Amino acid sequence: MSSIRVLIAKVGLDGHDRGAKIVARCLRDAGMDVVYTGLHRTPEEVVTAAVQEDVDVLGISLLSGAHMTLIPRVVELMQAAGAGDMLLVVGGVIPDEDVPALRALGAADVLLQDTPPDAIVARVRELVAARQPR
Amino acid sequence: MRGEAEEGATTIMTDLDTLARELLAGSTRALARGLTWVESGGERAEALVARLYPRTGRAHVVGLTGAPGSGKSTLARALARGARARGRTVGVLAVDPSSPFSGGAILGDRIRMNDLALDPGVFIRSMATRGALGGLCRAAADGVDLLDAAGRDLILVETVGVGQDEVDVMRLAHTVVVVSVPGLGDDVQALKAGLLEIADLHVVNKADREGADRTLGELRSMLTLLPPAESPAGPDGAPAVEPWVPPVLPASAAREEGIEALMDALDGHMAYLKTSGELDRRWRRMVGARVLKIAQELVARRLAHPAAADADVDRVARRELSPHACARLLLTRLGERTSHV
Structure with missing residues (x-):
């Protein structure tokens, strides 16, 4: 039986990982396999790990405000790595006006800081179910 | 199998031929997807392993096992770096426990290996x-096959943090490294059967800590009490190879101390396995155990089929049939059904 695999990552100079850990824990408690890579990762490290782990969902948590710099880089690297069928979900403190831009870049969804844990779990399940099986 | 593969960098591998070909050609993405297949199990996983199995047998498979927090992941990182320095490619399979309640898992071994992330080697x-009890997961042996077929020279299989009896790793590793740390027990612990007995190599990690000398001493004296390993006979009158005595090595994986000696010991063990002929015997034992385990799972899955046993179990409940006789009856019926397939 296959579980949903998710990688939760913090990229860049962002020292706040409590949210990421709580999300990881919620997804675990929903029966998913969650790879957590810790703080201060580069986009290159995160995408390499996501490809090797062949996760269904790459979840990136950002509270630093650098999302419009870092997410484009992540998307670019995912495409270069042939990880086109991987779902990118961005979470954290993101101004509302940046959400459409992140979606346009290729984020499957952007979950803001007020998203309840149950909604995160439900959304991840929904996104994975809607995608081509692999 | 389903869908069509797209061209170019965004290829989504869904068919066995493409996946196997790209995996053998060294594609990281194909290896990763193949591992997803074997982890999910089922027909396509069996087909993939069947395709790649003839291309395995090159890698040195090293199992790392020991108590939670003994530093297995950190040691895996240090060994991977050591192997890279010797020009070898490395595959790491790191197993973490699933929750017995939700079935989910936090896989955190990678955190200790982050600085290896960008090395394609x-x-x-x-x-x-996922509920497997022996310290590994069901797909571990298949995963090792894939890494081997993909050309990884050294494959490190890190078990979950184990207690004393999770010894599945000996069924897939050429060399089993048991990682101990100072201060976790006395010489009575070292006397106990189980985990410590399966070591081809003992590492006392965190050897910069107090009590390391005592732990090293206790492990060494335990080993002197073991019956001497059966001395393998040399070919036709040639002198037999000295039996292998598991070395007990200090290391500090986080400081990368003692890693060179450990790498030498791993190479030494592989050389011993080859010259003594033990490699073939061990391999035969390993595949025998693996086949048996797969067969047991197949039988268990068929037995788990509901309704297969209901009427018979009712008879056991009424005490018309003994539990043992009922179990034999189930197996007999299973055999009959299998022969019709």
């Missing part, structure tokens, strides 16, 4: 136990 994959 190192491939790291985390897997969850």
Whole structure:
């Protein structure tokens, strides 16, 4: 039986990982396999790990405000790595006006800081179910 | 199998031929997807392993096992770096426990290996136990086959943090490294059967800590009490190879101390396995155990089919049939059904 695999990552100079850990824990408690890579990762490290782990969902948590710099880089690297069928979900403190831009870049969804844990779990399940099986 | 593969960098591998070909050609993405297949199990997983199995047998498979927090992941990182320095490619299979309640898992071994992430010569994959009890996951042996077929020279299989009796790793590793740390027990612990007995190599990690000398001493004296390993006979009158005595080595994986000696010992063990002929015997034992385990799972899955046993179990409940006789009856019927397939 296959579980949903998710990688939760913090990229860049962002020292706040409590949210990421709580999300990881919620997804675990929903029966998913969650790879957590810790703080201060580069986009290159995160995408390499996501490809090797062949996760269904790459979840990136950002509270630093650098999302419009870092997410484009992540998307670019995912495409270069042939990880086109991987779902990118961005979470954290993101101004509302940046959400459409992140979606346009290729984020499957952007979950803001007020998203309840149950909604995160439900959304991840929904996104994975809607995608081509692999 | 389903869908059509797209061209170019965004290829989504869904068919066995493409996946196997790209995996053998060294594609990281194909290896990663193949591991997803074997982890999910089922027909396509069996087909993939069947395709790649003839291309395995090159890698040195090293199992790392020991108590939770003994530093297995950190040691895996240090060994991977050591192997890279010797020009070898590395595959790491890191197993973490699944929750017995939700079935989910946090796979955190990678955190200890982050600085290896950008070296294409190192491939790291985390897997969850998903209810398997022996310290590994069901797909571990298949995963090792894939890493081997993909051309990884050294494959490090890191078990979950184990107690004393989780010894599945000996069924897939050429060399079993048992990682101990100072201060976890006295010489009575070292006397106990189980985990310590399966070591081809003992590492006392965190050897910069107090009590390391005592732990080293206790392990060494335990080993002198073991019956001497059966001395393998040399070919036709040639002198027999000295039996292998598991070395007990200090290391500090986080400081990368003692890693060179450990690498030498791993190479030494492989050389011993080859010259003594033990490699073939061990391999035969390993595949025998693996086949048996797969067969047991197949039988268990068929037996788990509901309704197969209901009427018979009712008879046991009424005490018309003994539990043992009923179990034999189930197996007999299973055999009859299998022969019709």
